């Protein structure tokens with residue numbers, strides 16, 4: 001059980017709360033230096049993350065998640081790294097129900 005619990009908390013630790021403004025995880029793989037350099041040069045008017053994109057299906061309510069909504073990415077598998085997505089509100093509701 002200890003292993004299971006540890007893994008659960010490991011997952012919680014690496015849950016990335018995107019809150020709909022940072023775009024998908026794939027967008028964040030570029031180095032920070034590179035991103036900062038791009039920011040200094042010229043801010044793009046229309047950024048990819050500003051567009052509403054389909055992210056995936058919420059694992060709780062099964063509704064589609066769009067990138068302009070608040071959502072979280074949960075690590076599903078590590079090799080290869082795949083993600084489950086959930087609305088932030090759905091995850092929070094589920095988490096609260098577990099603690100009652």
Ligand SMILES: [Zn+2]
Pocket residue numbers: 058059060061062063086087090
């Ligand atoms: Zn949902």
